[in-house]
Amino acid sequence: MTVYITHEMRGRDISNALEYGALKVILPAEIQVIDNPTQKKIVVDLIEETLKDFGDSDYLLLSGDPACIGICFGVAALNNNGRVKMLKWDRHQEAYFPLDITLEIGSEGDEY
Numbered sequence: 001m002t003v004y005i006t007h008e009m010r011g012r013d014i015s016n017a018l019e020y021g022a023l024k025v026i027l028p029a030e031i032q033v034i035d036n037p038t039q040k041k042i043v044v045d046l047i048e049e050t051l052k053d054f055g056d057s058d059y060l061l062l063s064g065d066p067a068c069i070g071i072c073f074g075v076a077a078l079n080n081n082g083r084v085k086m087l088k089w090d091r092h093q094e095a096y097f098p099l100d101i102t103l104e105i106g107s108e109g110d111e112y
Contacts, residue, residue, distance in 0.1 A: 001057045003087065004050065006072040007031075007064020017087055017096050020059050026050045026072055033067035043068065047075050054079045059098065060086040077103050 001021030005014070008029040017023060026047055033043050047068070054076045062069045076084045082103040087096040 001059075003059045003061050004054065004072070004076070005061045005063060006069050009063050012063075014061065016094075017059075017061055020087060020096070020098065021057070023061075024050070027064070027068055029064070031068075032065050033071070044071060044075075047071050051075045051079055054084075056080065056083060056085075058085065060084060061096070062086055062088075077101075077105060081105060 003017045003021045003023050005017075005023060005025045007027050008025045010029050014023065027043065031043060031046075033040060051072065058076075058080075060072060060076055062073070073084060073086075082105040084101045084103075086099050086101065088099050089095075090097055
């Protein structure tokens with residue numbers, strides 16, 4: 001079980017997420033998605049490599065750059081047949097709780 005943190009959160013205590021697995025940062029805080037083909041490829045390649053083994057026992061902890069969050073969610077869904085578990089912070093209970101999402105991932109040529 002791994003909790004993949006989409007973007008490093010410096011100075012934030014996320015130890016509550018350890019309940020769901022070992023923590024692994026996908027992108028360091030200094031990396032952002034910018035409108036530069038080379039930079040975008042670097043980011044996407046890093047995300048794809050980190051999430052290549054994403055499976056049913058893993059979670060995404062969504063944080064940081066919304067573009068990075070979107071790419072991470074898409075890659076995780078593609079790698080796990082449309083199934084993604086994520087952790088959402090509840091500020092009232094001051095704890096993470098899991099959300100399971102299933103997307104229908106179609107093959108090429110499918111129309112929606």
